[in-house]
Amino acid sequence: xxxxxLQAETPEGIDILLRPAGAVPRVLAYGxxxxxxxxxxxxxxxxxxxxxxxxxxxxxxGFLVYFGLExxxxxxxxxxxxxxxxxxxxxxxxxxxDSGLPVTxxxxxxxxxxxxxxxxxxxxxxGVLSMLLRADFKRIGDIAAGTLVVHxxxxxxxxxxxxxxxxxxxxxxxxxxxxxxxxxxxxxxRLTPExxxxxxxxxxxxxxxPDFAPGGSAPPPIRPGPRLLAVAQWLAGQR
Amino acid sequence: xxxxxxxxxxxxxxxxxxxxxALAALDRGRSRRRKTGPFPTGGVxxxxxxRIAQLYRQCCEHLALARERAYPVHLVARLEVLTADAHQRxxxxxxxxxAALRDLLLRRVPVxxxxxxxxxxxxxxxxxxxxxxxxxxxxxxxQFALTVVDAGAIRNFDKMYGPEAGEHLGRTSADDWxxxxxxxxxxxxxxxxxxxxxxxxxxxxxxxLAYNGLLLGAVAGLLVTRGDSERFFSFVITHSAxxxxxxxxxxxTGLKLGHALLAPGRRTxxxxxLRAARETSPVVTGFFVMLLIAAMLEAFWxxxxxxxxxxxxxxxAACWLLVLAYLGxxxxxxxxxxxxx
Numbered sequence: 001x002x003x004x005x006l007q008a009e010t011p012e013g014i015d016i017l018l019r020p021a022g023a024v025p026r027v028l029a030y031g032x033x034x035x036x037x038x039x040x041x042x043x044x045x046x047x048x049x050x051x052x053x054x055x056x057x058x059x060x061x062g063f064l065v066y067f068g069l070e071x072x073x074x075x076x077x078x079x080x081x082x083x084x085x086x087x088x089x090x091x092x093x094x095x096x097x098d099s100g101l102p103v104t105x106x107x108x109x110x111x112x113x114x115x116x117x118x119x120x121x122x123x124x125x126x127g128v129l130s131m132l133l134r135a136d137f138k139r140i141g142d143i144a145a146g147t148l149v150v151h152x153x154x155x156x157x158x159x160x161x162x163x164x165x166x167x168x169x170x171x172x173x174x175x176x177x178x179x180x181x182x183x184x185x186x187x188x189x190r191l192t193p194e195x196x197x198x199x200x201x202x203x204x205x206x207x208x209x210p211d212f213a214p215g216g217s218a219p220p221p222i223r224p225g226p227r228l229l230a231v232a233q234w235l236a237g238q239r
Numbered sequence: 240x241x242x243x244x245x246x247x248x249x250x251x252x253x254x255x256x257x258x259x260x261a262l263a264a265l266d267r268g269r270s271r272r273r274k275t276g277p278f279p280t281g282g283v284x285x286x287x288x289x290r291i292a293q294l295y296r297q298c299c300e301h302l303a304l305a306r307e308r309a310y311p312v313h314l315v316a317r318l319e320v321l322t323a324d325a326h327q328r329x330x331x332x333x334x335x336x337x338a339a340l341r342d343l344l345l346r347r348v349p350v351x352x353x354x355x356x357x358x359x360x361x362x363x364x365x366x367x368x369x370x371x372x373x374x375x376x377x378x379x380x381x382q383f384a385l386t387v388v389d390a391g392a393i394r395n396f397d398k399m400y401g402p403e404a405g406e407h408l409g410r411t412s413a414d415d416w417x418x419x420x421x422x423x424x425x426x427x428x429x430x431x432x433x434x435x436x437x438x439x440x441x442x443x444x445x446x447x448l449a450y451n452g453l454l455l456g457a458v459a460g461l462l463v464t465r466g467d468s469e470r471f472f473s474f475v476i477t478h479s480a481x482x483x484x485x486x487x488x489x490x491x492t493g494l495k496l497g498h499a500l501l502a503p504g505r506r507t508x509x510x511x512x513l514r515a516a517r518e519t520s521p522v523v524t525g526f527f528v529m530l531l532i533a534a535m536l537e538a539f540w541x542x543x544x545x546x547x548x549x550x551x552x553x554x555x556a557a558c559w560l561l562v563l564a565y566l567g568x569x570x571x572x573x574x575x576x577x578x579x580x
Contacts, residue, residue: 012299016323063421071431100323102331106520113523114516116435140438143509144496144516154320158312179309186312236311237243 006136006148008100016100019151020138023131025091026149030124032087037069071112078108084152094152098136107145114141158186166238167230169206177206178235185232193225200228207231244310251301255321258294261287262324295325346570348525353566355491355522358498362490366448366483370456377460387457422534426482430489430526434496441497448490455483473548474541476555480562481533485526492519492526529562 004022007015044065048058077085083095083103095103095111118127118139127139136148162185173181181203188196200207200223207227221227242250302318352359377384384393429451436443462471495515503511540546540554 010299010322010326012296012322014299014302014322016326017319060421067427071427096327100326102327106517109523110516110520113431114435114438116432117438120439144438144512146513146517154316154323156313156316158316160313161311175309182309182311232311235244237245 004135004137006098008098010100018096018098018100018148019155020136021091021093021149021151022137023128025093025151026088026131026137027128029085029087029091029093032090033074033085034087036086037073041066041069074112074115075108078103078112079105088149092152093149095147095149098138098142098146098148103147107147111141111145111147114144117141157190158183159189161185161232161236162188162229164226164229164233166233167208167227168234169231170208171206173206173235177203181228181232182235185229188225188229193223196225196228197223200224203228244305244308244314247301247305247310248314251297254294254297255301255317258291258298258321258325261291261294262328265291265328291325292329295322295329298322298325343521343524344528347521349566349569351518351521352488352525354518355495358491358494359487362444362448362487362494365445366452366487366490369449369452370459373453373456374460374463377457378464381461381464384457384461387453393461422537426485426534427527427530430485430530433486433489434493434523437493437496438500439497440501441494444490444493444497447493448486451486469548473551473555476552477558478533478536478541480555480558481529481536484562484566485529485533488522488526488529492522495519 004020006018006020008018009015045062048061051058074085078095082089084093088094095108097103097107115127118124118130118141120126124139127141130139130143131137138148142148161182184196184199191199204224207224208231210222210227221230298318299322302315302322305315305318373383373387429447433444433447436447459471462468496512496519499511499515500508506514536558541551
């Protein structure tokens with residue numbers, strides 16, 4: 001399957017799905033952080049200039065602020081709860097270890113110092129190249145630190161099964177068939193009814209026939225889509 | 240016939256909801272920063288924390304069952320989200336306090352430095368040899384310095400250390416703060432680049448070490464031939480104990496990274512790089528702190544011309560001994576702290 005999720009196993013023996021963020025959201029997040037840093041630095045310098053501390057102490061503070069914004073800004077934000085710089089936060093990204101654990105201080109320091117290596121030969125050339133070539137979108141600093149930038153929010157592609165009068169399938173179903181029917185039913189709300197019908201028609205052989213009405217019960221719907229949803233309800237335990 | 244998905248959901252729904260509520264309460268409690276037990280639980284009483292761990296393990300089990308029995312996707316997805324959230328909270332860092340910092344500075348930094356001894360030797364040689372060669376060459380034939388440094392830079396150094404430099408070695412005390420900021424930014428930048436350049440199989444680190452060595456040799460040789468040696472050496476002796484050591488440490492960490500990439504041994508290159516970065520991370524912290532100390536000394540102590548050169552030589556020698564003893568002797572035989580990472 002063409003998918004960008006990664007699995008990380010926990011000590012409890014279950015797999016956690018991680019969704020690494022690709023080059024585009026990360027470049028955008030960097031852009032936002034860059035703007036924030038430039039604005040913060042300008043504000044500090046203007047404030048220092050306006051109090052007439054343009055020389056000596058003022059310039060020292062300027063250098064220290066520059067240094068802090070350049071090297072410490074990402075480290076500090078990635079160690080705070082949320083594990084993301086404001087730019088990453090704005091794009092819903094988060095830094096974590098590639099084991100799915102929260103990022104450790106040593107890893108946050110390593111990945112951010114090695115930004116200097118990602119910057120080479122110019123404008124983050126190696127970093128972007130590394131992200132484009134790897135399935136987990138790590139830049140060099142991420143590889144060395146064992147960290148991962150992931151999308152924080154979970155995607156919910158499937159919702160609850162749509163309500164339907166449960167109906168038994170025509171024949172006993174194999175496990176793979178049950179899984180296929182339940183998955184399609186879970187996605188039914190995101191598809192047009194016509195498309196559900198088309199897909200459900202593939203399972204016509206196992207769905208209850210439209211003229212099947214045992215014991216005077218209401219006959220099943222004509223269209224295959226609603227009949228498939230009815231079978232899904234039956235499989236989920238609605239009898 | 241096993242349990243149907245509906246029965247499964249109805250039976251365990253209360254546990255899932257309890258865990259969801261407990262996690263939400265944990266987030267609210269964290270902002271209050273209250274500690275109510277032998278270990279920080281973000282404001283939740285210890286019995287509550289134990290309950291969360293219990294619920295988390297149950298949900299892990301439910302997730303494994305739901306996946307194995309191919310229950311409807313929304314059910315599995317819900318459990319995935321729930322366990323992933325709980326996992327992040329339960330395995331988050333608990334101590335970031337002074338004990339960890341103390342252990343880092345008093346044991347892990349010097350131990351990690353000593354583990355790098357061969358890389359340190361190479362880095363020191365690559366730094367010191369060019370400095371000595373260029374220094375002696377400049378001493379013999381002063382115009383040799385021009386092959387390394389351009390004339391403008393030499394004029395600057397002349398102004399700083401030459402005879403016309405006054406009370407404050409070429410700058411006023413208002414400049415001290417400015418210079419502190421400049422030294423921090425400049426030196427730490429160089430050191431970090433030395434470290435990161437190791438990614439080019441170590442070549443970058445070697446080049447940077449050698450280049451900085453050349454500069455140092457040229458400047459020192461030039462000032463000695465002009466008869467400004469006392470002014471120069473009394474200026475640099477104190478902070479160089481921290482600064483030159485830190486540059487060599489940074490170069491050694493870079494070489495370690497390059498070495499791991501070049502000769503990964505029985506690991507993949509990625510694994511080797513990861514391991515090297517993990518092993519050298521205390522050293523990175525170490526040279527960072529040393530550069531901060533060096534910048535402070537350079538800005539406020541080294542530049543003060545009212546301190547007699549003899550005093551500066553004495554303090555400088557003490558600093559060299561201190562740094563070498565710290566890196567060479569500190570933390571031998573100390574037991575690793577429990578759970579220290």
